[in-house]
Amino acid sequence: MTRQTKGGAPAQVAPKTAALPAAALCWRCTADQFTFESTEELEDLTEVIGQDRAVEAIRFAIGMARPGYNVYALGPAGTGKHTLVRQFLEEHAATAGPPDDWCYIGNFGDQRKPTALRLSAGRGAVFQADMESFVNEVRDALRSAFESDQYRTARQVIEEAFKERQEAAMGEVEKEAEAERIALLRTPVGFAFAPVSEGRVVAPEVFQQFPEAERQRIQQVIEGLQKKLQDVLRQTPVWMKETREKLRKLNNETATFAVGHLIAALRKRYEDLPAVLAYLDAVNEDVIDNVEAIVNAPERGAPGAAETSDGHPLFRRYRVNLIVDNQGQQHAPVIYEDDPNYDRLIGRVEHRAEMGALLTDFHLIRAGALHRANGGYLMLDALKLLTKPMAWDGLKRVLKAREIRIESAMQAMGLLSTVTLEPEPIPLDVKVVLVGERLLYYLLAELDPEFGRLFKVAADFDERIERNADNSLRMARLLATMARREKLRPFDGGGVARALEFSARQAGDSERLSTMLEELADLLREADYWAGVNGRARVGKDDVQQAVDAQVHRLDRVRERIQEEIRRGTIMIDSQGRTVGQVNGLSVMQLGGFAFGRPSRITARIRLGKGEVIDIEREVALGGPLHSKGVLILGGYLSAHYAHERPLSLSASLVFEQSYGGVDGDSASSAELYALLSAIAEVPIDQSFAVTGSVNQYGQVQAIGGVNEKIEGFFDLCAARGLTGSQGVLVPAANVKHLMLHRRVVEAAEAGQFHVYPVETIDQGIEILTGMPAGERDADGRFPEGTLNHRVESRLIDLADKRRAFGALQRGEGAP
Amino acid sequence: MTTLAARQLRRVLVALDPAAQCRAALETAARLAAEREAELVGIFVEEADLLQAAALPVTQVIRDTDFMLDALDPSKMQQGLRAWAAQARAALDAVAARWHVQASFRVIRGSVGEALLAEADGYELIALGTVSRASQRRRFGGTARLIARAAPCAVLLMRGVQQPGEAVVVLYEGSEQALALGRELADLNGQPLSVLAPGEALAEAARAWLAERGPDAKVEVLAETAAAPLAARLGRAAAGIVVLERKGKLGGQIDVEAVLAGPASSIVLVG
Numbered sequence A: 001m002t003r004q005t006k007g008g009a010p011a012q013v014a015p016k017t018a019a020l021p022a023a024a025l026c027w028r029c030t031a032d033q034f035t036f037e038s039t040e041e042l043e044d045l046t047e048v049i050g051q052d053r054a055v056e057a058i059r060f061a062i063g064m065a066r067p068g069y070n071v072y073a074l075g076p077a078g079t080g081k082h083t084l085v086r087q088f089l090e091e092h093a094a095t096a097g098p099p100d101d102w103c104y105i106g107n108f109g110d111q112r113k114p115t116a117l118r119l120s121a122g123r124g125a126v127f128q129a130d131m132e133s134f135v136n137e138v139r140d141a142l143r144s145a146f147e148s149d150q151y152r153t154a155r156q157v158i159e160e161a162f163k164e165r166q167e168a169a170m171g172e173v174e175k176e177a178e179a180e181r182i183a184l185l186r187t188p189v190g191f192a193f194a195p196v197s198e199g200r201v202v203a204p205e206v207f208q209q210f211p212e213a214e215r216q217r218i219q220q221v222i223e224g225l226q227k228k229l230q231d232v233l234r235q236t237p238v239w240m241k242e243t244r245e246k247l248r249k250l251n252n253e254t255a256t257f258a259v260g261h262l263i264a265a266l267r268k269r270y271e272d273l274p275a276v277l278a279y280l281d282a283v284n285e286d287v288i289d290n291v292e293a294i295v296n297a298p299e300r301g302a303p304g305a306a307e308t309s310d311g312h313p314l315f316r317r318y319r320v321n322l323i324v325d326n327q328g329q330q331h332a333p334v335i336y337e338d339d340p341n342y343d344r345l346i347g348r349v350e351h352r353a354e355m356g357a358l359l360t361d362f363h364l365i366r367a368g369a370l371h372r373a374n375g376g377y378l379m380l381d382a383l384k385l386l387t388k389p390m391a392w393d394g395l396k397r398v399l400k401a402r403e404i405r406i407e408s409a410m411q412a413m414g415l416l417s418t419v420t421l422e423p424e425p426i427p428l429d430v431k432v433v434l435v436g437e438r439l440l441y442y443l444l445a446e447l448d449p450e451f452g453r454l455f456k457v458a459a460d461f462d463e464r465i466e467r468n469a470d471n472s473l474r475m476a477r478l479l480a481t482m483a484r485r486e487k488l489r490p491f492d493g494g495g496v497a498r499a500l501e502f503s504a505r506q507a508g509d510s511e512r513l514s515t516m517l518e519e520l521a522d523l524l525r526e527a528d529y530w531a532g533v534n535g536r537a538r539v540g541k542d543d544v545q546q547a548v549d550a551q552v553h554r555l556d557r558v559r560e561r562i563q564e565e566i567r568r569g570t571i572m573i574d575s576q577g578r579t580v581g582q583v584n585g586l587s588v589m590q591l592g593g594f595a596f597g598r599p600s601r602i603t604a605r606i607r608l609g610k611g612e613v614i615d616i617e618r619e620v621a622l623g624g625p626l627h628s629k630g631v632l633i634l635g636g637y638l639s640a641h642y643a644h645e646r647p648l649s650l651s652a653s654l655v656f657e658q659s660y661g662g663v664d665g666d667s668a669s670s671a672e673l674y675a676l677l678s679a680i681a682e683v684p685i686d687q688s689f690a691v692t693g694s695v696n697q698y699g700q701v702q703a704i705g706g707v708n709e710k711i712e713g714f715f716d717l718c719a720a721r722g723l724t725g726s727q728g729v730l731v732p733a734a735n736v737k738h739l740m741l742h743r744r745v746v747e748a749a750e751a752g753q754f755h756v757y758p759v760e761t762i763d764q765g766i767e768i769l770t771g772m773p774a775g776e777r778d779a780d781g782r783f784p785e786g787t788l789n790h791r792v793e794s795r796l797i798d799l800a801d802k803r804r805a806f807g808a809l810q811r812g813e814g815a816p
Numbered sequence B: 001m002t003t004l005a006a007r008q009l010r011r012v013l014v015a016l017d018p019a020a021q022c023r024a025a026l027e028t029a030a031r032l033a034a035e036r037e038a039e040l041v042g043i044f045v046e047e048a049d050l051l052q053a054a055a056l057p058v059t060q061v062i063r064d065t066d067f068m069l070d071a072l073d074p075s076k077m078q079q080g081l082r083a084w085a086a087q088a089r090a091a092l093d094a095v096a097a098r099w100h101v102q103a104s105f106r107v108i109r110g111s112v113g114e115a116l117l118a119e120a121d122g123y124e125l126i127a128l129g130t131v132s133r134a135s136q137r138r139r140f141g142g143t144a145r146l147i148a149r150a151a152p153c154a155v156l157l158m159r160g161v162q163q164p165g166e167a168v169v170v171l172y173e174g175s176e177q178a179l180a181l182g183r184e185l186a187d188l189n190g191q192p193l194s195v196l197a198p199g200e201a202l203a204e205a206a207r208a209w210l211a212e213r214g215p216d217a218k219v220e221v222l223a224e225t226a227a228a229p230l231a232a233r234l235g236r237a238a239a240g241i242v243v244l245e246r247k248g249k250l251g252g253q254i255d256v257e258a259v260l261a262g263p264a265s266s267i268v269l270v271g
Helices: A052-063 A081-093 A123-146 A149-179 A204-209 A212-269 A274-289 A291-296 A342-346 A369-373 A382-387 A391-401 A438-447 A469-485 A493-507 A517-533 A541-555 A557-567 A625-641 A669-681 A707-721 A733-738 A743-750 A762-770 A788-811 B020-036 B048-055 B074-099 B112-119 B134-150 B176-189 B200-213 B227-238 B256-260
Strands: A071-074 A101-105 A115-119 A182-187 A190-197 A321-324 A334-337 A352-354 A357-359 A377-381 A431-436 A457-460 A464-466 A512-514 A578-580 A582-591 A594-608 A612-615 A650-656 A684-686 A689-691 A728-732 A755-759 B011-016 B039-047 B060-063 B069-071 B103-110 B125-129 B154-158 B168-171 B193-197 B218-221 B241-245 B266-270
Touching: A052 A071, A052 A081, A052 A431, A052 A457, A071 A081, A071 A438, A081 A334, A081 A377, A081 A431, A101 A123, A115 A123, A115 A274, A123 A212, A123 A274, A123 A291, A123 A321, A149 A182, A149 A212, A182 A212, A182 B048, A190 A212, A190 B048, A212 A274, A212 A291, A212 B060, A274 A291, A321 A369, A334 A369, A342 A369, A342 A391, A369 A377, A377 A382, A382 A391, A382 A431, A382 A438, A469 A493, A469 A512, A469 A517, A493 A512, A493 A517, A493 A541, A517 A541, A557 A582, A557 A594, A557 A707, A582 A669, A582 A707, A594 A669, A594 A707, A594 A788, A612 A625, A625 A669, A650 A669, A669 A684, A669 A689, A669 A762, A669 A788, A684 A762, A689 A762, A707 A728, A707 A733, A707 A743, A728 A733, A728 A762, A733 A755, A755 A762, A762 A788, B011 B020, B011 B074, B011 B112, B020 B039, B020 B074, B020 B125, B020 B154, B020 B176, B039 B048, B039 B074, B039 B112, B048 B074, B048 B103, B074 B103, B103 B112, B112 B134, B125 B134, B134 B154, B134 B256, B168 B176, B168 B227, B176 B193, B176 B200, B176 B241, B176 B266, B193 B200, B200 B218, B256 B266
Parallel strands: A071 A431, A071 A457, A334 A377, A377 A431, A582 A689, A612 A650, A689 A728, A728 A755, B011 B039, B011 B125, B039 B103, B125 B154, B168 B193, B168 B241, B193 B218, B241 B266
Antiparallel strands: A101 A115, A101 A321, A182 A190, A190 B060, A352 A357, A464 A512, A578 A684, A582 A594, A594 A650, B060 B069, B154 B266
8 A cells, every 4th residue: 555645746757867877886897808718727726805904914024033022813704714724824833933842741859730842853752762762771781690500699688697797796696595595576566584304494373483593593584685676676677678779779780780781872972952861861770760660560451450541550650751852854834723622732641540540640641732833823712712611811921921831721810739750841933823704803802802913914815906907817716716716617717707707796796706715616606517517528608607596596585485475465665656754765684694785665754843853773782883873974964964042853764664672783774864754755656666875964865885786676576577777776876886786787777667866865765756846945945845945944833933832822822 | 097099088187376387388278178069177275374374473574565564364365365266266267267178166175286186186287377487386385396296197388378370389208188188288379399319219109190191390319318417408498388298207316496497488298
């Protein structure tokens, strides 16, 4: 249903603004613009297109060997940031040698703090193998030494010396006792002396029959013997200690001799590395300290051999945990960590379950991406990094300290009090490149004061480049390179041309080409697929077009449903007839990676009021701030443009009809103003038109986004209903350069069936929409009669008068 | 007199004592009993002298723990001896269970040597540990000498645990029992067997016996047969177990204690 014209139909005049010629609606690229027949003739493109700023930044950062000159490569996804950054890093890494290897070795002084050991690239693995051989040989060497006759004899001499010393001392007491006919007895609780007769202890009753003097003598003798034996026994622990010391000395000498040649051979191999020599000395000392345990350690697999999967704990301590192995590497590393969680970044200390307890040692220290990238470059995805708990904080801590200290996230937060390892930190020399969206960069820069100090270089990737002959040819070469790399069919000139059009459409600008290479690569692959389906050896423009159409078709279910409901009248949009206070606005819906235009009916109603323009969308919290701003500008335009000597005395309401979701952006503000002017002037608007564009307080129509999708949205509706030849869309003149419309629109324009009007001012637009001249103020400052502006101003003056009269009536002043 | 021959070991007596050497004797006796499916009888002797001494008014004990003097009385001594006996029984039970041997345990009272000899009839082997500490030599050394001299059967005296590599040395004077027991003991611990014979004829007989029954053994003819140097020679050669024929011309002369004072840790007397 439409509201019909009030106050008679205005005089119809031809609009001053002409529709755009069809050629202006889209940049057409044709095969004859190229000098090649197919991409087979084109050389590979080695340079980067359109990213001079980013390339310069990356080169600068690579060359800047100072702390904090890490890089944030920012730009939309699909611009080839990752590929380009990696390419540059690898190029530069190829000019540098491989970094050193890193090992963790046992710290025999404090096992909680394993020692980090640095060796030149490749020597880590050799050292690890050498220590493995040492472990395999040391037990046999020690056992041979400790089972030798020489050792046994020497040990027996020491032990016998102790026994003889003890026996001599006790024998002396015993001999003295024997002389007094006293026996030394071993009882369950200790030693005792008792008088004997004929080799037997004297019976108590016999003893009682001894003379008193004899009994006392015996008692005195026994007391003396007891004292002497006590002295001997008290000396025994001292002698035992001395014996132990002698045995220990013997063991040390034996072990030193047995292990000495093993250690000496190792020392010779690593004589240029003081740290390794110090470690070997410590190993030597530790082996000697633990020689008995080593010799007596059960064989592997024997009962009671408390072994881990890596062997007996006694021998694990001499093995080497090689955490960074650059053996075979020719260049500095370029590492991309796909899953940059805290542990994978910083490294971790693992634990193994043993008898219900979690145990660890330095062999369970695992390297993180920073270890692997040390001496080279580390690439990380910024979003992934920021969404992993503690990973960002961990990275910053490491970069600030310039050393990798492996500690768990719980330790880093100070929440862990369990005893665990504290591996010695490893010095860090790495260039980190974060790759991510611009928004993340700006948020980090704004919210994290450390970000700027640690990531001093921003490599800003542009998503589009100027379209000129040179860039078009470079894009064609890029396309040829991609096709060859991906083993696609060659593209003929038409195929390349169509792909470039696609690129311009992706850029949303007929004067630009998109650098969103991922989308272009997808198109090439899909076009190649369709060429295969169509049985073609080369990919032509039809294949590319089919790929584009298929992409759209796969995604445009929602668009089709909306168009369908408009045609069925569920969503009320007129595409012909004339109605007061009603205009077709255009909005863009973005669903996933697919955007399309949707016509919306915008209506305006006015009444006597206090000069307010009510945005119903805002009132119900469906309008965003930009939309509200656009509506408020309308009030400013009305007040300044019409009857500025009188108060604006209307109350207007504006609404997006049948809009149930949020509305934002100011691209409908010109449409809202047209509806408002129509309602005030009571002049109908031709519903054959749809409108887009924002407006400022001076009535100038300003550029908006998504112009192509919006035009196509209204065109599709009109086409479905049948083009009348008078239908069209009003777009800001500033958007003409952005036009990259679909062929079906261009073809309709060529046939005069559809029109696109570039509009610079509201006056231009309202003339097209109403068919009535807008009118300019004459020398007296009045709009000429018969113009729309005159009608608007007259109505506003009328409303102002009514309001004044109404006000007087309310105050009791009677009729004016 | 009962003789020990292959498959004729039916009962083995082991003297139990808290000393560690007793454990070695017990272990060896149990393994021999297990090999021959013989019965193992453990005897603990409550030494009468200790009970007598505890009743004397002049006797005190120097405690093991702190070397201080403490009063001694018969009841305390009795308690201590019971504790020793309990330990001995536990050790016997454990070893018997480990080697699946039928074992029994008894406590008797008296002088150790005499009490064991009184019990020895009906056994083919007496096993006991001996010690070298001077303080105990009188008691156990005397016991070992008495048993070695007067036992009506074979005697195993052990001073320590056998080490791999130590040889079993048989002084062969014609007794197959000596060869059989030597071979048995060598098998138990995987020790090499060595035979010393006073004369080529005996050496040849030993070779023939071993060739028939195995294992490979080194058989040597003794050049020196005087008792003292022979004891020293056995000590040097063995460093393990020495098997002597008690009634042999040479074996009967050899001072057991002199052999045990050398590197040899154990001695077996047969015949």
